[in-house]
Amino acid sequence: MNETSDFSAAGELVCPAGTPAALRTAVDAGADSVYCGFRNATNARNFPGLNFTAEELEASVAYAHARGARVLLALNTYPPAGKVGLWRDAADIGVRAGVDAFIVADMGVAHYIAETHPGARLHLSVQAAASSPEAIRYYCQHFGVRRVVLPRILTIPEIREIKREIPCEIETFVFGNHGLMVEGRCSLTNWLTGQSTNMDGVCSPASDVTYEREADGSMRSCLAGFTIDAFGPEENAGYPTICKGRYVAPHRPEGYYAFEEPVSLNLGRLLPELMAAGVHAFKIEGRQRSKSYVRSVVSNFRRAVDDIRAGAEPNLADLVALTEGQKETQGAFKSKKWR
Amino acid sequence: MELTLGPIAYHWSAEKKRDFYARIADEVPVGTVYLGEVICSKRAPFFERELPEVIARLERAGKTVVLSSLAEVMLKREREATAGLASLERPEIEINNASGLFARRGRPHRIGPFLNAYNEATIAWLAGQGASHVCLPVEMPSEAIAAASKAAGALGIGVEVQVFGRAPLAVSARCYHARAHGRIKDNCQFVCEEDPDGMPLSTRDGGAILRVNGIQTQSESYVELLDELPALQRMGVSHARLMPQDVDMVAVAEVFAACLAGHLEAGQARDRLGGLCAGTGFSNGFYHGAAGYRRIERIGAAASS
Amino acid sequence: MNAPDAAVGPPPGRMMPVGLMCTALRPVLGRVVRRIAAHHPEMFARIAPYETADFVIVPKELPFALHLRPEPSAPMLRAVPKDRLPPFHACIEGRFLLLLELVDGESDGDAAFFSRDLTISGNTEAVVSLRNALDDIDGSVAQETADLFGPPGRAVLNILRRRSGRQ
Numbered sequence: 125m126n127e128t129s130d131f132s133a134a135g136e137l138v139c140p141a142g143t144p145a146a147l148r149t150a151v152d153a154g155a156d157s158v159y160c161g162f163r164n165a166t167n168a169r170n171f172p173g174l175n176f177t178a179e180e181l182e183a184s185v186a187y188a189h190a191r192g193a194r195v196l197l198a199l200n201t202y203p204p205a206g207k208v209g210l211w212r213d214a215a216d217i218g219v220r221a222g223v224d225a226f227i228v229a230d231m232g233v234a235h236y237i238a239e240t241h242p243g244a245r246l247h248l249s250v251q252a253a254a255s256s257p258e259a260i261r262y263y264c265q266h267f268g269v270r271r272v273v274l275p276r277i278l279t280i281p282e283i284r285e286i287k288r289e290i291p292c293e294i295e296t297f298v299f300g301n302h303g304l305m306v307e308g309r310c311s312l313t314n315w316l317t318g319q320s321t322n323m324d325g326v327c328s329p330a331s332d333v334t335y336e337r338e339a340d341g342s343m344r345s346c347l348a349g350f351t352i353d354a355f356g357p358e359e360n361a362g363y364p365t366i367c368k369g370r371y372v373a374p375h376r377p378e379g380y381y382a383f384e385e386p387v388s389l390n391l392g393r394l395l396p397e398l399m400a401a402g403v404h405a406f407k408i409e410g411r412q413r414s415k416s417y418v419r420s421v422v423s424n425f426r427r428a429v430d431d432i433r434a435g436a437e438p439n440l441a442d443l444v445a446l447t448e449g450q451k452e453t454q455g456a457f458k459s460k461k462w463r
Numbered sequence: 464m465e466l467t468l469g470p471i472a473y474h475w476s477a478e479k480k481r482d483f484y485a486r487i488a489d490e491v492p493v494g495t496v497y498l499g500e501v502i503c504s505k506r507a508p509f510f511e512r513e514l515p516e517v518i519a520r521l522e523r524a525g526k527t528v529v530l531s532s533l534a535e536v537m538l539k540r541e542r543e544a545t546a547g548l549a550s551l552e553r554p555e556i557e558i559n560n561a562s563g564l565f566a567r568r569g570r571p572h573r574i575g576p577f578l579n580a581y582n583e584a585t586i587a588w589l590a591g592q593g594a595s596h597v598c599l600p601v602e603m604p605s606e607a608i609a610a611a612s613k614a615a616g617a618l619g620i621g622v623e624v625q626v627f628g629r630a631p632l633a634v635s636a637r638c639y640h641a642r643a644h645g646r647i648k649d650n651c652q653f654v655c656e657e658d659p660d661g662m663p664l665s666t667r668d669g670g671a672i673l674r675v676n677g678i679q680t681q682s683e684s685y686v687e688l689l690d691e692l693p694a695l696q697r698m699g700v701s702h703a704r705l706m707p708q709d710v711d712m713v714a715v716a717e718v719f720a721a722c723l724a725g726h727l728e729a730g731q732a733r734d735r736l737g738g739l740c741a742g743t744g745f746s747n748g749f750y751h752g753a754a755g756y757r758r759i760e761r762i763g764a765a766a767s768s
Numbered sequence: 769m770n771a772p773d774a775a776v777g778p779p780p781g782r783m784m785p786v787g788l789m790c791t792a793l794r795p796v797l798g799r800v801v802r803r804i805a806a807h808h809p810e811m812f813a814r815i816a817p818y819e820t821a822d823f824v825i826v827p828k829e830l831p832f833a834l835h836l837r838p839e840p841s842a843p844m845l846r847a848v849p850k851d852r853l854p855p856f857h858a859c860i861e862g863r864f865l866l867l868l869e870l871v872d873g874e875s876d877g878d879a880a881f882f883s884r885d886l887t888i889s890g891n892t893e894a895v896v897s898l899r900n901a902l903d904d905i906d907g908s909v910a911q912e913t914a915d916l917f918g919p920p921g922r923a924v925l926n927i928l929r930r931r932s933g934r935q
Contacts, residue, residue, distance in 0.1 A: 143814075143904035145873070172893050173814035173900030204603060205582040205610035232584025255537040255636075258545070258562035265565070266592075277537065277636030305633035305680070306535060309577060311602040312632050315682055315755035316672070318748065320602055323581065330893035337889060348754060351666045361882050366673075367633070371664040373643050373675070379667045382639055382675065386882075414903050415873040446879045456636060463637045463648040 131157075131194070131225075131245075131270075131293070135429045136405040138196065138295060139422045142174040142412055147184045149415045151193045154426030158188060159196040159227060160411065161325075165207075166214040167198040168251060169411040170325030182221040194224035198411075199237075200249035202230045202308070202322040212236055219244060227273070228252075229308055234267040247271040247295070251308035251322070257289035264292050271295055273407060275306060276389065277456045277463075280401050287402030294402060298391040299421055300409025301448065302455055303327075304367040304384045312366040316348045328365045353386070360450040362386025368448075386449030391457055392425070392440035396432055398457075417446055464696045466719055467495040467623065469706040470531040472631070472676055474506045474655045477513055483707070484517045488524035490713045492720040495527040495702065497557055499548075501534050501575070502634070503677045504541045505651070518554060531557040534577035535634050535678065557598070569593045573621075576600055576631065581607070583614030596621035598704060601630045601686065604752035605694065612699040621701040626688040627715060628706025629661065629674055629681040630746070630755055639675040648678075660709035672756065684744035684756060687736060689722055690729045691750055714739050786831045790847040793832075800913050801836070801845035807912070812840040814901035818894040824848075824856040827864035838898070858890035858898075865929060870899070872908045 139155035141147035150158045161167025163175040176184065185195045197218040203211045211233050218226060219241050226244060228234045229251035237244050250273040254260045263269040271293040274283065287294055305312065310327075314320040317332040328347055336344040341357030345364035352369035355361045362368050367383040376382075391398065395406065406429070408421050421443060428438035444452055456462045468487060471480060487496060498517065500507040521528050532548050533541055548556055549566035558564055559575035573596040574580050574589055580597045589597065597615055599608060599622065608624060615622040640662060641651035655662075661674030661681055674681040685708065688695065695703065703723075705716055718735050721727035727735070733745070748757035784792075805812070812819065815838050825834040835854055837844040848854060860867070862885055869875035870886075877899050880886035888895050902909070914925035 143900065145904045145906050148906070149873075171896065171900070172817070173897035177813075202579055202581040203584070204607035205586075205614065206607055208582050208584045230579070230581065230585055231588050232582050232586075235588045236584060252561070253535075254561060255535070256542050256545075256560075256562045258542060258565040259536065259560060262561045262565035275636075282537070304637065305635050308579065309534070310633040311600075311630070311749075311755065312673075312680065314602045314749065315630065315632050318752065318754040318757075322579070322600070322602070323607075330896040333892040335887075335889060335892070337887065343884075343887075350672060351668045354667065355884070358884070361884055363878075370667060371673070372667055373662055373664055375643055380643075382643065382664050383635070383637070383680075413878055414870075414876045414899070416869075417876040417879070420876075445883070446876055448878075448882055450882055460649060461647050 134404050135399055135433060136295075137422065137425055137429055138405050138407040139418065140300075140408055140411040140413070141184075141418065142169065142171070143415075144176065144180045144184050144187075146411075146415050146418050147195075148187055149418045150422050151188050151191050153419050153422035155193055155422050157194040157196055157224070157405070158184075159198050159407075160184070161198040161200075162214050162217075164210060164214070165201055165323065165325045166203075166211050168200050168249075168321065168325045168327075169198070170201075171412050172330055174412060178217045178221065181217070181223070185222045189222070196225045196227055196247065197221075197223040198227045198249070199233055200227050200229045200251045201325045202251075203233065204323045208232060208236075212240075215241065215244075225270075228267075231267075234263065234269070238267045245270050247273060249273055249308070250275055250297070253306045253308045255306075257286050260286070260290045260292065264290065271405065273297075276303065277306065279460055280394065280397050280457055283398070283403065284401040293404035295405035295407050296391075296398060296403050296457075297389060297409055298395065298398070298406040299425065299443070300388060300413075302384065302387055302389040302453060310367075313347075316350055316366065328363060333364055360386070362449045385451065387451040387453045388447030388449070389455050390443060390447065390452040391454060392428060392438070392443070394454060394457060395428055395438055399432065413446075420446060464692070464700060464723060465495065465702050466493040466716060466723065467702050467704045468493045468497065468712070468716070469625065469628070469704045470497040470499055470501045471707045472502055472629075472679065472681070473659050473661065473707075473709070474503070474509075474653060474677065475659055476656065477510050479659070480510055481513055481517065483712070484521060486713055488520045488526065491716045493526070493705065493716055495529060496521050497529045497531045499531040501531050501559060501577070502679045503638070503655075504533055504538065504544060505648075506653070506655075506677075507544060522554075528554040529557050529573060530554055531575055532559045532563045534559045534575075535636070536560045536562040537636065557596075564589075564592065567593065571595050574598060576625065577634070581611075583610060586611060586614050586620075587618060590615075590618040590620050594620060596623065596702075598623040598625070598702075601625050602749045602755065605691070605698075605750050606752070608695070608700065608750075609698040616699040622699065623702035623704050624688070624695055624700050625686055625706060626692065626695070626703040627719065628685055628708050629683075630686050630749065631679060631681055632673070632755075633680040635678050635680070638678050639680070640677050643675065651677075682746065682755060684746040685740060686747065686749070687733070687745035688747055688750055689719070689732045689736065691747065692719075692723055692729070708740070710740050786849040790832050790849055793847040796917075797834070797845045797847060800916065801843045803916055804909060804912070805838075805840065805843045808905050809840070811901040811905060812838065814904060815897045818857070818891075818897050821857040821891070821894050822854060823894065823898060824853055824859045825867060826850065826853075826859065826861040827867055828862060830864055838901075856890060858888065858892075858894040860886065860888050860895060862886040868910050868929070871902055872910050873903055873905070874908075
């Protein structure tokens with residue numbers, strides 16, 4: 125564990141890396157911190173071909189530290205009974221690799237790290253779904269959590285209220301996938317595929333995804349054989365995630381986005397307000413995305429944060445091309461009407 | 464193994480709930496009844512006035528009553544409701560959110576299925592903080608249930624598994640009932656009351672797969688673990704939870720009780736249950752480590768026991 | 769394994785018959801893929817479950833498609849006529865420049881998929897694995913390949929980039 129890690133500067137940019145190359149890209153593009161995970165179920169982006177071996181993590185930590193950046197290890201899934209050892213081993217490997225913090229969700233995992241590696245810095249994952257001051261304080265009190273990643277369901281005034289009542293830093297998502305369900309409390313993927321988001325670290329796993337092309341150029345996106353959505357030949361598409369599918373309900377026989385349409389979160393324009401509300405760190409989602417995505421999004425948000433720190437109006441480039449459905453939202457952050 | 468009745472997930476009218484619990488008190492062979500609004504804090508006031516009387520009625524009938532807390536706690540009224548519940552000396556409470564643990568400050572309580580007690584490390588931690596009983600998350604496969612039960616048994620605490628009713632699959636800050644009717648949560652007009660067993664969602668080219676219940680998403684089919692009851696018992700699961708659906712729950716409980724007592728074979732029990740829940744499919748995929756919606760036949764149950 | 773997509777026909781009016789062109793490209797492509805494999809052995813771990821899978825890559829404006837099998841000991845890359853695609857596990861289709869940019873980490877595959885510029889069919893997990901394996905390579909695979917053939921190689925790459933850029 126790197127005891128000298130400096131997490132003190134507000135406006136910290138926390139960036140995703142699914143591979144060592146993406147991690148180097150993020151660091152080079154101006155990330156303050158990069159988060160990543162191992163190639164197994166211990167993190168919530170357990171996707172094929174993605175993530176790090178112990179050796180890759182160690183080399184990546186060295187690369188980041190040499191350039192003043194930090195590495196946060198995501199151990200943010202819930203071990204099923206009988207398999208806790210994998211998560212404990214992952215934490216031990218992380219400590220040996222010198223990561224700067226662990227992002228945890230499960231109380232058993234948090235307790236293990238707090239007991240076994242008392243110097244380790246703990247961040248509470250969005251997967252813990254701590255959305256009230258009391259819930260957050262529980263984790264601070266018992267496991268020494270230093271930062272909470274807030275669920276994407278709160279308005280900025282609500283975030284400001286929470287900040288007044290908690291003893292730790294706040295990190296919020298500012299860009300990327302816009303999950304609709306309370307994270308860490310969603311078994312939709314497991315219901316259709318037999319693979320669990322909480323226990324296996326997958327959401328709409330690629331192994332169950334198929335795209336069926338029709339003769340007219342339209343496309344159906346399916347998960348485990350269930351049609352999640354269909355797109356006309358020219359219509360922008362999304363992933364077949366269950367919470368962004370189109371369904372039929374008794375009052376909606378035409379089919380509608382029952383939960384949310386394919387859309388991505390972009391809070392670029394709310395950064396100053398978020399900082400004023402007491403948000404310490406900004407998180408960019410997308411460990412499953414490419415280096416190219418990491419480069420564009422990180423460098424843009426880097427400029428924006430630097431502008432704000434210099435007292436200037438942030439000037440964010442258009443990132444809509446990178447978003448799902450090529451559509452952006454400010455989600456719950458701007459207004460209670462989203463609910 | 465003892466049968467319990469979980470909290471009503473839906474927005475039933477106060478009258479419907481009162482009548483329901485009157486029958487539960489008088490006729491149903493379950494030892495424990497969980498009460499209270501777990502899903503939507505907006506619904507809670509409708510039944511609050513009735514609660515003391517219902518609690519008294521159930522206790523007079525010899526039931527253990529447990530009050531369940533909200534799964535999602537974000538707004539002021541939700542924080543206050545959770546703190547209020549946590550301050551009660553009795554009846555027992557079941558906590559579904561970490562904010563409830565904070566407020567309970569180590570005094571005895573049960574852990575609800577929304578608190579994510581997935582493993583022996585977490586169960587041991589929670590037991591050390593006053594948990595006397597844990598209801599496992601619905602998606603756990605049999606091997607994990609067995610390991611968790613073993614750990615809970617060693618700690619001397621109860622362990623519960625849902626054996627009947629729609630699987631709770633997700634919660635959100637957004638109300639999907641309101642959304643289906645072109646409204647938002649603050650202006651929902653309690654439209655969820657129209658669907659006492661949830662609002663079906665179908666794929667555009669197939670049948671129903673999910674049910675909307677306000678901010679909650681549930682499975683279309685009912686979880687049904689009749690075949691698996693003996694295995695659960697052997698694993699050391701102490702309580703089997705029946706979730707209230709809009710069917711004859713007295714008869715449902717009787718089927719499970721008869722099956723547990725060995726008066727009814729699982730196959731016969733399932734036939735009887737099928738008659739009581741006409742039009743709804745049964746699933747046991749989660750238990751068998753398969754897609755939750757699947758129905759794994761007896762051979763799978765035998766293999767896992 | 770999927771059947772070839774019969775709807776993809778050969779573009780008309782090329783100078784050299786496509787079959788002959790594919791044969792002519794064979795030694796060149798073989799050298800390219802062996803070179804990439806030798807320089808980036810770490811990528812094979814990311815695609816290990818699909819090392820014997822057949823990928824077909826269809827550049828929309830070229831007369832031929834590419835057939836890739838990422839086997840570490842004997843990696844295979846060959847050109848095939850579009851009307852005679854081999855059976856494949858996964859197929860990736862898009863403009864040539866886009867495909868080139870994806871290989872080089874200059875474009876985002878998800879974004880290209882959202883905008884419908886990239887079409888994938890067959891085994892999605894195989895495609896995702898290949899994408900992640902390629903994305904972990906630093907630098908430009910295309911440039912590396914062009915450099916393999918010296919000034920003529922670089923000239924060809926420039927022509928291809930210019931031509932695709934116009935479409």
